[in-house]
Amino acid sequence: xxxxxxxxxxxxxxxxxxxxxxxxxxxxxxxxxxxxxxxxxxxxxxxxxxxxxxxxxxxxxxxxxxxxxxxxxxxxxxxxxxxxxxxxxxxxxxxxxxxxxxxxxxxxxxxxxxxxxxxxxxxxxxxxxxxxxxxxxxxxxxxxxxxxxxxxxxxxxxxxxxxxxxxxxxxxxxxxxxxxxxxxxxxxxxxxxxxxxxxxxxxxxxxxxxxxxxxxxxxxxxxxxxxxxxxxxxxxxxxxxxxxxxxxxxxxxxxxxxxxxxxxxxxxxxxxxxxxxxxxxxxxxxxxxxxxxxxxxxxxxxxxxxxxxxxxxxxxxxxxxxxxxxxxxxxxxxxxxxxxxxxxxxxxxxxxxx
Amino acid sequence: xxxxxxxxxxxxxxxxxxxxxxxxxxxxxxxxxxxxxxxxxxxxxxxxxxxxxxxxxxxxxxxxxxxxxxxxxxxxxxxxxxxxxxxxxxxxxxxxxxxxxxxxxxxxxxxxxxxxxxxxxxxxxxxxxxxxxxxxxxxxxxxxxxxxxxxxxxxxxxxxxxxxxxxxxxxxxxxxxxxxxxxxxxxxxxxxxxxxxxxxxxxxxxxxxxxxxxxxxxxxxxxxxxxxxxxxxxxxxxxxxxxxxxxxxxxxxxxxxxxxxxxxxxxxxxxxxxxxxxxxxxxxxxxxxxxxxxxxxxxxxxxxxxxxxxxxxxxxxxxxxxxxxxxxxxxxxxxxxxxxxxxxxxxxxxxxxx
Numbered sequence: 001x002x003x004x005x006x007x008x009x010x011x012x013x014x015x016x017x018x019x020x021x022x023x024x025x026x027x028x029x030x031x032x033x034x035x036x037x038x039x040x041x042x043x044x045x046x047x048x049x050x051x052x053x054x055x056x057x058x059x060x061x062x063x064x065x066x067x068x069x070x071x072x073x074x075x076x077x078x079x080x081x082x083x084x085x086x087x088x089x090x091x092x093x094x095x096x097x098x099x100x101x102x103x104x105x106x107x108x109x110x111x112x113x114x115x116x117x118x119x120x121x122x123x124x125x126x127x128x129x130x131x132x133x134x135x136x137x138x139x140x141x142x143x144x145x146x147x148x149x150x151x152x153x154x155x156x157x158x159x160x161x162x163x164x165x166x167x168x169x170x171x172x173x174x175x176x177x178x179x180x181x182x183x184x185x186x187x188x189x190x191x192x193x194x195x196x197x198x199x200x201x202x203x204x205x206x207x208x209x210x211x212x213x214x215x216x217x218x219x220x221x222x223x224x225x226x227x228x229x230x231x232x233x234x235x236x237x238x239x240x241x242x243x244x245x246x247x248x249x250x251x252x253x254x255x256x257x258x259x260x261x262x263x264x265x266x267x268x269x270x271x272x273x274x275x276x277x278x279x280x281x282x283x284x285x286x287x288x289x290x291x292x293x294x295x296x297x298x299x300x301x302x303x304x305x306x307x308x309x310x311x312x313x314x315x316x317x318x319x320x321x322x323x324x325x326x327x328x329x330x331x332x333x334x335x336x337x338x339x340x341x342x343x344x345x346x347x348x349x350x351x352x353x354x
Numbered sequence: 355x356x357x358x359x360x361x362x363x364x365x366x367x368x369x370x371x372x373x374x375x376x377x378x379x380x381x382x383x384x385x386x387x388x389x390x391x392x393x394x395x396x397x398x399x400x401x402x403x404x405x406x407x408x409x410x411x412x413x414x415x416x417x418x419x420x421x422x423x424x425x426x427x428x429x430x431x432x433x434x435x436x437x438x439x440x441x442x443x444x445x446x447x448x449x450x451x452x453x454x455x456x457x458x459x460x461x462x463x464x465x466x467x468x469x470x471x472x473x474x475x476x477x478x479x480x481x482x483x484x485x486x487x488x489x490x491x492x493x494x495x496x497x498x499x500x501x502x503x504x505x506x507x508x509x510x511x512x513x514x515x516x517x518x519x520x521x522x523x524x525x526x527x528x529x530x531x532x533x534x535x536x537x538x539x540x541x542x543x544x545x546x547x548x549x550x551x552x553x554x555x556x557x558x559x560x561x562x563x564x565x566x567x568x569x570x571x572x573x574x575x576x577x578x579x580x581x582x583x584x585x586x587x588x589x590x591x592x593x594x595x596x597x598x599x600x601x602x603x604x605x606x607x608x609x610x611x612x613x614x615x616x617x618x619x620x621x622x623x624x625x626x627x628x629x630x631x632x633x634x635x636x637x638x639x640x641x642x643x644x645x646x647x648x649x650x651x652x653x654x655x656x657x658x659x660x661x662x663x664x665x666x667x668x669x670x671x672x673x674x675x676x677x678x679x680x681x682x683x684x685x686x687x688x689x690x691x692x693x694x695x696x697x698x699x700x701x702x703x704x705x706x707x708x
Binding site for chain 1: 521523525536537538539540541545547548549550551553554555557558562573575576577578579580581582583584585586587588589590591594596597599601628657658659
């Protein structure tokens with residue numbers, strides 16, 4: 001039996017109801033059913049279902065189309081259900097990340113039959129788990145046409161402030177090689193861990209760039225996120241590997257990032273193990289400019305990698321904009337302020353009806 | 355049923371027989387029984403049994419007592435049994451480490467009823483496994499009086515050349531601490547792995563001492579033998595630990611070694627995790643000088659930690675002296691030259707009868 005979801009209640013009330021519809025990653029089917037049923041009741045929406053991702057579109061022939069997206073899953077339950085409201089805050093699993101933003105998106109979908117731009121709403125599953133399961137990722141493969149638009153808003157928590165674009169990320173393994181020997185006769189060997197000192201020295205001395213794009217300042221970072229070496233307590237080790245994570249401004253391509261790392265670690269063995277491009281903020285586009293004007297405030301650069309980048313990869317500039325403080329995401333005591341839910345809905349509504 | 359061991363055959367023949375009496379660590383009981391039975395047949399020996407360790411002593415009132423020791427166990431079988439003889443070499447499990455030396459010790463015990471010094475022969479188990487199981491170690495705890503003497507010869511393979519004393523060993527963990535942060539916002543944290551670069555730089559720049567003692571040159575060594583740090587691929591790590599092994603000349607005490615390491619790693623958190631003192635060569639003692647004179651050749655310093663140090667801890671200077679190349683110990687194709695077995699027996703016999 002499918003739960004009923006009343007999309008005409010207030011954003012905070014809807015958020016509370018959504019928190020109570022448990023949807024840990026991998027178990028979103030029931031919530032997806034409920035959302036699909038609720039949206040299908042509105043004749044101004046065309047509703048599509050792909051796995052546990054629900055897409056709803058207006059199709060009234062506007063010149064432009066924009067996308068509003070949010071994930072429906074949460075991290076695992078942590079003794080933080082059901083929802084609890086107090087002092088203008090909604091507490092409970094997923095309240096912050098991102099049932100509050102989801103409520104805003106569902107409310108807009110239900111109540112804006114004639115937006116000034118056609119809107120595609122995407123409510124997708126499995127954002128909190130590995131990338132291959134991500135519903136938005138799957139849609140970029142199976143039905144990229146459903147994600148077309150001039151601009152996208154991903155409603156991740158951002159304190160109701162626009163966070164634009166996102167930085168790229170690349171992981172490399174930088175390896176030194178030596179020669180094993182018994183540590184009692186260490187002069188017979190070459191210590192690979194000692195040789196890794198130079199890698200760490202370069203990392204410590206590295207000055208990351210600060211890159212201005214569209215008025216935003218992206219701060220890069222180059223960090224060892226892991227190191228391992230050693231054979232046994234009495235052996236001079238022959239291999240040491242430093243795992244390095246490079247976060248780079250979205251104006252730099254993956255190829256450029258790799259070339260840069262090979263230059264930084266010149267003389268060492270460098271292997272790329274993981275990589276994802278950044279997403280340009282695209283704030284110069286008319287739809288984005290109009291959005292910023294209505295939303296107000298100073299947009300901030302997004303440093304972490306988010307699904308914003310998936311839209312960028314499809315050529316759709318995107319921003320994060322949603323209620324809730326991202327620092328509380330995934331925490332047991334996560335919460336979302338009711339006022340931010342109302343504010344986000346109000347401003348998006350103003351943008352889509354101006 | 356106990357195998358019979360004829361101690362009157364030649365050293366090489368006895369070695370071959372001993373190789374074929376399989377005695378992987380932990381399964382030495384049968385070989386210990388066989389040895390005990392064989393030695394008990396000689397009225398000039400007093401035989402003691404402790405677990406799978408057999409001690410046999412002459413007790414003819416000589417002014418001095420020396421100790422000849424060897425372990426009876428081997429590393430695991432590696433498709434290298436039974437023994438095979440070819441071109442003057444005996445191949446097979448334990449041939450080198452140390453059934454050849456064991457044959458020499460057993461032959462001396464059986465055939466020297468009136469040595470010029472009283473002799474304690476110690477044939478012990480579990481040398482190839484963790485220290486707490488080591489039969490000699492157990493004897494130092496339960497019956498140290500059985501190990502008394504002015505000098506000890508441990509018949510580990512040493513190419514039939516005297517290796518004197520042994521270096522001490524100490525392991526420390528040198529740790530850096532930082533502050534975790536998401537690697538996308540790395541400026542919010544402090545990278546503990548980067549901070550470890552200084553530790554590795556000090557290790558790379560370190561110049562180990564060469565310490566002359568009793569005409570031998572001990573070469574010290576200071577090496578990272580392990581390093582680990584890292585929380586996740588997207589986290590600036592808050593801890594990095596370098597495991598360091600210091601091998602130090604036997605003239606340096608453990609306390610001095612620790613003080614030295616604390617000086618080398620001044621400013622870092624240093625924790626001692628493991629330590630064993632070295633053993634002085636003691637070549638100035640009359641029994642040792644007489645031994646060297648008969649054995650001939652240039653004694654070499656022993657760099658690795660061996661059971662020689664256990665005697666040193668009891669105040670008994672000790673050397674390694676036995677047939678076989680230690681570089682072949684624990685190898686599938688280990689072997690011992692028949693000539694070295696004969697030579698070791700001959701020279702020890704000369705020393706004990708001169």
